[in-house]
Amino acid sequence: MTAVTSGNMSTARTASREQILLAEAHGATNYAPLPVVLASGEGAWVTDVDGNRYLDALAGYSALNFGHRHPVLTEVAHRQLDTLTLTARAFHNDRLPAFQRDLAELTGTETVLPMNTGAEAVETAVKVSRAWGYRVKGVAPGRARIVVAGGNFHGRTTTVVSFSDDDSARDGFGPFTPGFDRVPYGDIGALAAAITDDTVAVLLEPVQGEAGVIIPPEGYLRAVREVTASRGVLFVCDEIQAGLGRCGATRCSELDDVTADLYTFGKALGGGIVPVSAVAGRRDVLGVLRPGEHGSTFGGNPFAAAVGSAVCGLLATGEYQGAARELGAHLGAGLRSLPGVTAVRGIGLWFGVDVDPAIGGDDVEAGRAVCVELARRGVLAKETHGVTVRLSPPLVVTRSDLDVLVDTLGEVLRDLTRG
Known part of the structure; x- marks a missing residue:
């Protein structure tokens, strides 16, 4: 199963390009965001200005524990x-x-x-x-x-x-x-x-x-x-x-x-x-x-x-605490089965996944390369410290959503390793 999206970042349409150019023209460069321009969200999913849907696997660094627009x-x-x-x-x-x-x-x-x-x-x-x-x-x-x-x-x-x-x-x-x-x-x-x-x-x-x-x-x-x-x-x-x-x-x-x-x-x-x-x-x-x-x-x-x-x-x-434990166990098992992963650290519904440093090549660090490719395929995550991909999906995520996350990450790792 793969994330549902009607397009991808490499063929972003005019609306996204215009918004990104506007941000670059007037915004301070204290962030280096992925080239995704989000416009709406519900639960664990968000949609960009071009109509592409993404699974939010970051949840605002836990600020969106209850998902978008609970x-x-x-x-x-x-x-x-x-x-x-x-x-x-x-x-x-x-x-x-x-x-x-x-x-x-x-x-x-x-x-x-x-x-x-x-x-x-x-x-x-x-x-x-x-x-x-x-x-x-x-x-x-x-x-x-x-x-x-x-x-x-x-x-x-x-x-x-x-x-x-x-x-x-x-x-x-x-x-x-x-x-x-x-x-x-x-x-x-x-x-x-x-x-x-x-x-x-x-x-x-x-x-x-x-x-x-x-x-x-x-x-x-x-x-x-x-x-x-x-x-x-x-x-x-x-x-x-x-x-x-x-x-x-x-x-x-x-x-x-x-x-x-x-x-x-x-x-x-x-x-x-x-x-x-x-x-x-x-x-x-x-x-x-x-x-x-x-x-x-x-x-x-x-x-x-x-x-x-x-x-x-x-x-x-106690519902959300229990969901974090149950869903975290499910996600952890999936992550630990993936190729190209050198370490998985997790607690509740919060994971740091270290990937093979060679994936990034000379131009970009491995974690960033993985997150860029995940976004192209409809999953949003964030890298840290070079080789780590951070995952903290909303606590309202479903098991099938997490299967999308694991499957998509597996595809990305396999493709980047072959590439």
Whole structure:
């Protein structure tokens, strides 16, 4: 079975070409998108301006966990548009309290601080951790440090890229924010050794998505929790991509029976409709913030809060977490049977597939070559770190959709290897 499409990118018609030229004429080149111009979507499928259909196997890096235009979420959004969309946080609004309650109950936390984007949530967690270190732990002013992991991806703001080891995110953007100590991901010994009296937090992803869906060794998160608790250090778990169903649980860290002090959530929290993020965790930790010290014009707006509550309602049933586990097992079995694949890493409905580096040739890296050819045949995916193809289809995808994905990827790998 192959993906359904009425044409292909090599013979793109006028509408696509015009849109791409317009983007190149007036858009900043901070992305290098595949030459596909999408115009509509429903569930796990999207359609471009020329009428070609594609299986969305990326789902906005988990922002579209519930697929495109989920009827429950769009109905809530339409209804809220007719009442109130934005108020300054100088006032209360009637949607925010319910959202904060719903997210706290869903994630087993006490307090919720809403923001907009994932990077904002991480920046917020950094500020909160430092304030906690000074006001509660007693770290001397200006000396707070946070331990992070190599290969991390927490966003692209100046402070966040300060502790990244991704040259493409860092080169040319210094000077960088001090106060971070980077250790190898998965190495509990190195992490424990990096903690000093000035350490206020350890910030980690339970699974590293941008790095290629890197899953830590068994017991690593539990060991991190034990070390941080014993040393009087906060554990901040970044679940922006991994959480809210993607890994087969509401919190990916649940799978290791771990409870962090703070969590960052985002992406799927906005239901693919509006940017919504939040820091959630212990009341005594988030409680260190004082009025006026941190805020956001749009964070906690009633439109976002209404959508966020609806997302919490969908996840409260457990249906989507279960789908991620079941469908992920099906997809994983298919991926591991393909030729030209050197490694498959997966958890829930989230996979990093390493392909033979020779596939790309001299002109393009292997992962990019595979993704370009997948798109020509009606499947959308994204490469990372040269040889890895990332797959994170919506949790509403069907088994037959996944068969399309596996079959198409197999055809691409066979054809590129022969070529």
